[in-house]
Amino acid sequence: MGKTLAEKVWDEHVVRSNPGEPDLLYIDLHLIHEVTSPQAFDGLRLAGRKVRRPDLTLATEDHNVPTLDWDKPIADPVSRTQVETLRKNAEEFGVRLHPLGDLDQGIVHVVGPQLGLTQPGMTIVCGDSHTSTHGAFGAIAFGIGTSEVEHVLATQTLMQAKPKTMAVTVNGSLPEGVTAKDLILTLISRTGTGGGQGYIVEYRGQAIEELSMEGRMTVCNMSIEWGAKAGLIAPDQTTFDYIEGRQEAPKGAEWDAAVEHWKTLVTDDDAEFDKEIVLDAGEVTPFVTWGTNPGQGVPLAAKVPSPQDFEEPSDQVAAEKALTYMGLEAGTPMRDIKVDTVFIGSCTNGRIEDLRAAAAIIKGRTVDPDTRVLVVPGSVRVRLQAQDEGLDVIFKEAGAEWRGAGCSMCLGMNPDTLQPGERSASTSNRNFEGRQGKGGRTHLVSVPVAAATAIRGTLSSPADLETVEA
Numbered sequence: 001m002g003k004t005l006a007e008k009v010w011d012e013h014v015v016r017s018n019p020g021e022p023d024l025l026y027i028d029l030h031l032i033h034e035v036t037s038p039q040a041f042d043g044l045r046l047a048g049r050k051v052r053r054p055d056l057t058l059a060t061e062d063h064n065v066p067t068l069d070w071d072k073p074i075a076d077p078v079s080r081t082q083v084e085t086l087r088k089n090a091e092e093f094g095v096r097l098h099p100l101g102d103l104d105q106g107i108v109h110v111v112g113p114q115l116g117l118t119q120p121g122m123t124i125v126c127g128d129s130h131t132s133t134h135g136a137f138g139a140i141a142f143g144i145g146t147s148e149v150e151h152v153l154a155t156q157t158l159m160q161a162k163p164k165t166m167a168v169t170v171n172g173s174l175p176e177g178v179t180a181k182d183l184i185l186t187l188i189s190r191t192g193t194g195g196g197q198g199y200i201v202e203y204r205g206q207a208i209e210e211l212s213m214e215g216r217m218t219v220c221n222m223s224i225e226w227g228a229k230a231g232l233i234a235p236d237q238t239t240f241d242y243i244e245g246r247q248e249a250p251k252g253a254e255w256d257a258a259v260e261h262w263k264t265l266v267t268d269d270d271a272e273f274d275k276e277i278v279l280d281a282g283e284v285t286p287f288v289t290w291g292t293n294p295g296q297g298v299p300l301a302a303k304v305p306s307p308q309d310f311e312e313p314s315d316q317v318a319a320e321k322a323l324t325y326m327g328l329e330a331g332t333p334m335r336d337i338k339v340d341t342v343f344i345g346s347c348t349n350g351r352i353e354d355l356r357a358a359a360a361i362i363k364g365r366t367v368d369p370d371t372r373v374l375v376v377p378g379s380v381r382v383r384l385q386a387q388d389e390g391l392d393v394i395f396k397e398a399g400a401e402w403r404g405a406g407c408s409m410c411l412g413m414n415p416d417t418l419q420p421g422e423r424s425a426s427t428s429n430r431n432f433e434g435r436q437g438k439g440g441r442t443h444l445v446s447v448p449v450a451a452a453t454a455i456r457g458t459l460s461s462p463a464d465l466e467t468v469e470a
């Protein structure tokens with residue numbers, strides 16, 4: 001019997017395998033940020049160990065950094081300590097760090113692919129759940145805990161039980177104006193936030209093949225939001241074209257050899273998955289969340305559901321609770337929901353393609369006067385690229401704020417937060433209670449929906465905007 005893509009990559013990395021025990025896996029790339037690394041470095045220090053492969057380890061500052069005044073000392077003492085600790089640890093252990101002010105600073109899941117470090121067939125870990133993003137390149141990439149971070153730092157290996165495999169096949173093409181974000185939000189709402197638990201998921205089918213690398217990263221990024229261990233997509237010409245020429249990508253004969261190998265990283269025709277889900281891309285429409293987990297979503301054209309709409313008593317209770325927290329009434333059209341803030345950014349939707357899409361909609365228009373609009377590039381390079389293309393001017397002229405790179409309002413670990421009771425349309429990936437600030441209310445949306453909402457002040461799609469004269 002043939003192998004799935006995930007099985008191929010897994011098997012190529014097994015250092016030791018004993019029946020009844022987790023496998024010992026070799027790790028090709030270890031990404032690090034300030035939140036989950038301090039205790040891991042403390043552990044190394046205590047044990048008198050070194051970082052085994054500093055050359056396969058890369059650190060960046062993202063969660064705790066401000067997106068204004070980043071050249072000044074960080075005002076918040078907790079954030080400052082986190083960032084300073086990472087700097088000290090990187091220095092002491094010889095780990096490459098891209099700190100604030102560096103050209104390659106940014107959200108860890110934006111920086112890896114951008115540098116060409118994220119490559120097909122790799123095993124990639126980081127003390128961060130959205131490490132699944134890197135699976136878009138045909139890598140096995142997943143988040144690990146701080147004690148595992150220490151283990152990888154010390155040994156460049158990790159003990160892991162082999163997950164089951166699942167295929168999500170998306171047939172047909174996404175309709176015009178419908179994005180990767182709508183697709184993954186639809187999938188999560190259909191399968192529930194536990195639907196992927198225990199699986200490495202391979203996304204495949206025509207709609208996936210038609211996605212850009214940015215779109216594929218958006219899909220894989222949110223694998224964790226339906227509970228999957230990891231999500232991945234077979235590398236193809238789109239993948240190779242994205243990597244070729246990047247700073248850390250193989251060059252010359254090494255490039256040719258790499259591509260030759262990467263082409264073998266596909267699921268064999270006779271391979272079997274433990275589970276399969278099939279989706280029709282043509283059915284997907286702009287999709288937004290109304291509740292407090294990424295599975296509580298509906299099409300933008302729908303209404304806020306009522307707890308009675310759910311069959312399971314547990315879903316009814318969850319809906320009741322979510323509606324109260326979100327301050328929403330069942331039956332309200334989603335399009336009537338007014339937001340205070342629009343956040344365009346994060347490792348889900350903070351790449352150059354996302355900013356281009358937002359700018360194309362915002363161009364020549366003015367943001368709603370009662371709505372604060374934050375546009376936050378995922379990395380310094382994304383920021384500079386956007387500025388080269390004049391996108392920053394489009395945002396600023398429309399009345400949006402153009403910020404520095406970082407996680408920003410994706411989570412309340414830096415100055416960019418919602419006030420209690422404030423409501424956002426956010427291109428990020430989590431809408432948990434308090435995620436964007438205590439008492440903040442989050443609606444997860446795609447980039448086009450965020451941009452249109454910025455203009456109208458209520459949840460909207462570009463189709464709701466009046467035509468601007470050219």
Ligand SMILES: CC(C)[C@H](C(=O)O)[C@@H](O)C(=O)O
Binds near residue numbers: 063411
């Ligand atoms: C802070 C970090 C550990 C966390 C994660 O693991 O995902 C964060 O990035 C998030 O998105 O919630």
Ligand code: SF4
Binds near residue numbers: 130347406
């Ligand atoms: S942008 Fe958000 S989801 Fe991504 S790593 Fe930062 S906090 Fe986590």
